Each structure stands twice: as C-alpha cells, then as structure tokens.
Amino acid sequence: MKKIACITGTRGEYGAISSVLREISKSHDFDLVVIATGMHLMPEFGNTINEINKDGYEIHKINAVYKKDTLGSTLKFISGFLDGLTDELVKLKPDLILLIGDRAEMLAGAIAGQYLNIPVAHLSGGDLTGHVDDSVRHAITKLSDFHFPTNERSKETIIKMGEAEERVHLVGATSIDNIKNKEIPEKEKIAKKYDLNVSKPYIIALQHPVINEIDDVEKHTKNMMDVIVDLKIQSVVIYPNADAGGRKIIDIINQYKNYPFIKIAKNVEYKNYFGLLKYASAIVGNSSSAIIESPSFKIPAINIGTRQIGRLKAENVIDIGYEKEEIIKAIKKSLDDETFKSRCRQCKSPYGDGTAGKKIVKILSELKSKNKIMKKKTSFEK
Known part of the structure; x- marks a missing residue:
C-alpha cells in the first residue's frame, strides 16, 4: 500500500482537493495522511481544521502560522513550516506528496519532496494569472514529478516549460467534482x-x-x-x-x-x-x-x-x-x-466535467517504482 501525504494550509485549497482525498480514502491502494498547517490552525480565520476533522482523515499538524501582516511574515512562515515538515516527512516516509495550487505551503512541500527523494504530484499547475503567484506556481511545477492541470491551456504551458508530456495529465478542476457530487444545502x-x-x-x-x-x-x-x-x-x-x-x-x-x-x-x-x-x-x-x-x-x-x-x-x-x-x-x-x-x-466552464478526483486516483494507482518516478527528464534533454 502506498502512503500519500497531502499538504493543506487554507480552507480554499482543502475544499478544492477534497474530492481527491475522498477517492484516495476509498481506494485499497493507498494510505492517506493529511498534513495541516497555516490558516487551518489560526482561530481568527475560522478554525478550518474542524472541516478536516469532520472528514475523518488522519491529521498531522505542523504549528506554523502567519504571525504578522507583513511581506516578511510569509518568508518566516515558509521557513518554520519547512523545518517542521522535514521532520514530519522523515518520520512518515510517504511514497508521494500531493499538492495543489500556488501557495507558500505548496512551495515548501515541493522543495521538501525533492530533497527527501519523495515524488511530488501537483494539481492546478500551469495556470496563468498575470500575477506574482505565477512564479511560485511554475516553480512548484519544476519541482514536481507529475502534473494534473485543470484545462488545456495550462497543460500546454506545463509542457512548454519542459515537462515530459507523459507526466502531464489533463483532468479538470477538482473543485468542480464537489459541485457535481456534493449535496448542496x-x-x-x-x-x-x-x-x-x-x-x-x-x-x-x-x-x-x-x-x-x-x-x-x-x-x-x-x-x-x-x-x-x-x-x-x-x-x-x-x-x-x-x-x-x-x-x-x-x-x-x-x-x-x-x-x-x-x-x-x-x-x-x-x-x-x-x-x-x-x-x-x-x-x-x-x-x-x-x-x-x-x-x-x-x-x-x-x-x-x-x-x-x-x-x-x-x-x-x-x-x-x-x-x-x-x-x-x-x-x-x-x-x-x-x-x-x-x-x-x-456559459460553459473550461474547467472539466466533475470527474477529476477519480481520474487522478486512477493515474496514481498505476505509478511504478519510486526510483523510476524520480528519474525525470525534461523535453530539453531529449
């Protein structure tokens, strides 16, 4: 059984990736651990850790938070989270790290994966916002081993960055899964x-x-x-x-x-x-x-x-x-x-049909040995 460690630091990205976590937890191929940090542990932002608790996953908390409202506080958060994350990953020994989006928590997770020789799967890479987050998102892409973009344009962007086409899987946005499959009040x-x-x-x-x-x-x-x-x-x-x-x-x-x-x-x-x-x-x-x-x-x-x-x-x-x-x-x-x-x-959504979570888990279940996964070549090397 493969152990997957999913990193989450905010309500938004947890909600978006939750359909994947549900599919992982239903599979007999995986053992799921959720690593929670950041906003989830900050009461002033609504105690969002409670949402993860309600879903019943095994949770490992890393007590790194945004202490001040300054630009430097993000860097200090990354430093503190990466320190705690390193110890946690060494202890957990996951077979895969699962990330989504472009936040600081995800960048730290991608860095940790590379230096600890743990494969990284990244969701929602390749998006272009015209904003500073693009640089962080693209950095996470280059540090990741498998990519699950939400739309065709993002898939093309990832491939243009040199990622091998066979490692890039167009699945749609996982948040759409929740809209299609979750009971709405x-x-x-x-x-x-x-x-x-x-x-x-x-x-x-x-x-x-x-x-x-x-x-x-x-x-x-x-x-x-x-x-x-x-x-x-x-x-x-x-x-x-x-x-x-x-x-x-x-x-x-x-x-x-x-x-x-x-x-x-x-x-x-x-x-x-x-x-x-x-x-x-x-x-x-x-x-x-x-x-x-x-x-x-x-x-x-x-x-x-x-x-x-x-x-x-x-x-x-x-x-x-x-x-x-x-x-x-x-x-x-x-x-x-x-x-x-x-x-x-x-209007029609360009972000998929609500089946992204199922597609991602199917692809992850077919992955081969870690050593083969980590031997990544970019298209520039071919």
Whole structure:
C-alpha cells in the first residue's frame, strides 16, 4: 500500500482537493495522511481544521502560522513550516506528496519532496494569472514529478516549460467534482445560516490581498465595501486568506459589521459556500473561485483588479479595476442586464466535467517504482 501525504494550509485549497482525498480514502491502494498547517490552525480565520476533522482523515499538524501582516511574515512562515515538515516527512516516509495550487505551503512541500527523494504530484499547475503567484506556481511545477492541470491551456504551458508530456495529465478542476457530487444545502438552510432574505438578490464578496499592491489593500477593500453600502445590497462578505495584508482587509470589513444587510463570515465550509453560490445573484472580488467555480452555477462573476487577470475565463466573468464607479457599473449589470444574465445562464466552464478526483486516483494507482518516478527528464534533454 502506498502512503500519500497531502499538504493543506487554507480552507480554499482543502475544499478544492477534497474530492481527491475522498477517492484516495476509498481506494485499497493507498494510505492517506493529511498534513495541516497555516490558516487551518489560526482561530481568527475560522478554525478550518474542524472541516478536516469532520472528514475523518488522519491529521498531522505542523504549528506554523502567519504571525504578522507583513511581506516578511510569509518568508518566516515558509521557513518554520519547512523545518517542521522535514521532520514530519522523515518520520512518515510517504511514497508521494500531493499538492495543489500556488501557495507558500505548496512551495515548501515541493522543495521538501525533492530533497527527501519523495515524488511530488501537483494539481492546478500551469495556470496563468498575470500575477506574482505565477512564479511560485511554475516553480512548484519544476519541482514536481507529475502534473494534473485543470484545462488545456495550462497543460500546454506545463509542457512548454519542459515537462515530459507523459507526466502531464489533463483532468479538470477538482473543485468542480464537489459541485457535481456534493449535496448542496437547500435555499432555506442557507438563508437561515447566513441570515439572508433569499427572496431578494444577494452577492458574495471575497477580496484577498495582492502582494505587489499591499500598500493599497485598505483602499481597494474600502472601495468594494462602500459600493455595497451605496447600493444597499445584501452581501455575504467572507474573510480573506492569511497572506500579507489579510488582517488589514479584515479590519476594514469589520468597520461595516453594523449594516444589517452585510453578513460577515470568517469561514464558509465548502458545502455551504456552494450553496451561497447557487442562490447568489453574483460573486464579487478577486478569488479564483469566482473564475473556476461560478460558471457551474451560471451566475455573474465580477473580477476586481489584477489577481486573476490572466486566468482562463468563461463568459460570465466581468474584469474591472478597483474604482467604485467600475464596481457599481458591474454589479448593476449583473443584477439588471437581461442579455448578460442570459449569457451567464448559457456559459460553459473550461474547467472539466466533475470527474477529476477519480481520474487522478486512477493515474496514481498505476505509478511504478519510486526510483523510476524520480528519474525525470525534461523535453530539453531529449
């Protein structure tokens, strides 16, 4: 039986990879261990470790957290996590490390895999956002042994980076699996949980910090929140991730907590998050979820700023800047423009058919010996 160690540090990436973990746990070929760190262990971001506990996996915690709201705090987090991760991996002796996306936890995991001679499988590589995360994501790709991109463009990007084509498997986005296969709460349950009047429109607002725009993070967040107040629209505003600038965003959000039409959530369990998306009139902000998952619900996605500007998008996405006037115009279009709303209802997701987890586990079960896996050659060497 092969032991797989999956690394997770945030609610978003855990929700995205959860379909793969379910398939692994059902297989007789694998023994699964979840290594949890970062935001999962930070109560101020909603105690998301509880979601992993509820799923019943064997969890190993590495107590590395983002202690400050500065650029340097990310580097200190990577250093502390890599130190603890090294000890944990030496003890666990996994046959494979499973990673997803482009966060600091994943970069540390890829580095550890290479130096400890443990093969690395990377999900969601090759994406192009036009943002600093691209560099981290591509670095993880080069440190990984197997690749599971979400779309054709990303697959081509990975191959252009020199990765052997037989190691690159187009499977789609794993988060779509959850939408297709997970039971989504009824509208009344969502209304009760988040104190919403679902007979009226509501939006989801989720704004993460952007590292190279950190000096403007408060202004950008305030613009979005001021628009919500000006329009007096029901909104579920979700806390950001713990990257540098995240606490500044939280401080701004909480200045609006007394408006009765604004509901603030530290964390939203992914099943409930899909419920919010299903019944929402639009999602606003800069989360990758707005790009990848909203097309499955046929709702408008208003993409603010640069964080996702280069990502592959469906027809339901409106790209705008940070100014209030642009945000107001986009929200009004999402609520009132019947032609655009019809286009959203007909949009197709470029991110797969909801079977990524099954495909990934099937491919992993067919992998050969570790020594053969680690002898990776790039196309430049052929």
